[in-house]
Amino acid sequence: MEYGEFFKYLAVMALVTYLIRMIPYVAFRKKITNKFVSSFLYYIPYAVLGAMTFPAIFFSTASLIPAVCGCIVALILAWFEKGLLTVAVCASAAAFVFGLIF
Amino acid sequence: MNETKNGLRDGIPICLGYFSVAFAFGIFCVNSGLSPLQATLISMTNVTSAGQLAAVPIMTNAGTFIELALAQLVINLRYALMSISISQKLDSTMTTPHRLIVSFMNTDEIFAVASGHGSSVGTRYMYGLILTPFIGWSLGTMVGAVAGNILPAAMSDALGIAIYGMFIAIIIPVAKKNMVVMKVILTAVLLSCLFAFVPGLNKVSSGFVIIICAVVSASIFAAIAPVEN
Numbered sequence A: 001m002e003y004g005e006f007f008k009y010l011a012v013m014a015l016v017t018y019l020i021r022m023i024p025y026v027a028f029r030k031k032i033t034n035k036f037v038s039s040f041l042y043y044i045p046y047a048v049l050g051a052m053t054f055p056a057i058f059f060s061t062a063s064l065i066p067a068v069c070g071c072i073v074a075l076i077l078a079w080f081e082k083g084l085l086t087v088a089v090c091a092s093a094a095a096f097v098f099g100l101i102f
Numbered sequence B: 001m002n003e004t005k006n007g008l009r010d011g012i013p014i015c016l017g018y019f020s021v022a023f024a025f026g027i028f029c030v031n032s033g034l035s036p037l038q039a040t041l042i043s044m045t046n047v048t049s050a051g052q053l054a055a056v057p058i059m060t061n062a063g064t065f066i067e068l069a070l071a072q073l074v075i076n077l078r079y080a081l082m083s084i085s086i087s088q089k090l091d092s093t094m095t096t097p098h099r100l101i102v103s104f105m106n107t108d109e110i111f112a113v114a115s116g117h118g119s120s121v122g123t124r125y126m127y128g129l130i131l132t133p134f135i136g137w138s139l140g141t142m143v144g145a146v147a148g149n150i151l152p153a154a155m156s157d158a159l160g161i162a163i164y165g166m167f168i169a170i171i172i173p174v175a176k177k178n179m180v181v182m183k184v185i186l187t188a189v190l191l192s193c194l195f196a197f198v199p200g201l202n203k204v205s206s207g208f209v210i211i212i213c214a215v216v217s218a219s220i221f222a223a224i225a226p227v228e229n
Helices: A002-027 A035-053 A064-079 A084-101 B002-032 B036-046 B051-061 B067-075 B077-089 B095-107 B108-115 B123-147 B153-159 B163-177 B179-197 B205-226
Strands: none
Touching: A002 A064, A002 B036, A002 B067, A002 B077, A002 B095, A035 B051, A035 B067, A035 B077, A035 B163, A035 B179, A035 B205, A064 A084, A064 B153, A064 B163, A084 B002, A084 B036, A084 B067, A084 B153, B002 B036, B002 B051, B002 B123, B002 B153, B002 B163, B036 B051, B036 B123, B051 B067, B051 B163, B067 B077, B067 B205, B077 B108, B095 B123, B095 B179, B153 B205, B163 B179, B179 B205
8 A cells, every 4th residue: 555645544543543542541530420321332342343243254264164163163262251362363273274174 | 660560460461462463463454455564553553453453444445534533433432431441540650641651552451451450550550561562462463464475375364363253252251241232242243244245235335334333233222221330
């Protein structure tokens, strides 16, 4: 990608991300009491990660079957509450092994 | 001095986890048409896995700046909540200049560890904690972006799933214990699948799809099943 354009995107992205983190860190001293707002903020990460993961995970490897296998492995390990690193590595390993077969 | 050491110790596992996920992100960037330097710069200035992953297709498909900014806003909104929460725990050493620096590294994992550390946290602990994860995230991206071209295709393909594996590891344990969170996720997934497969809807670009799915799902359940306390 051409660098001039790239730096514009980079600036927008980095600035928005930093402001979201920094403003409440520096300014906030009180707790949010509005029930809808606090619930919305509580649910949003799960909704974001769910929408980002599915169906994109099925197209994250060269073909469908290894991706489905990797996904199933990740779901099972996550259900048994294994750590982030374990789940990510095992999903990749499963996708790799099934990628060699299919 | 001791608190710095404690912070460094607590940061090491995060650093290792970040290195491997960032490695996969580096490969993803290069496969999407970014240079290794561009990939590394994204990681060094953002430090947000989900946000960065969503940003790359927006950049490479010449999406608008508004789309990019809105996508980052929605995807990273959770950090605002975490910043609010952690701000209540900072001790008197955390003056405004320190907050300006430390808040840059307020990631899910840093937040989780800092929240679990004693009754309050100060500058020494926080700087110790954020140092190695920042290095792991940046270096991992660089190594992945450079080595992604050297690795056999079968291996770099398989690593494409790593970030999604990490996302699953974050959401499933919570969904298992909280049925509303499970419904929030399933609703967002259903919407996201509609946008992926229904003709017409599949023309909507990736950043907006995430925004719409997440905001609709979280709003529905915030209205009908708000979190208690």
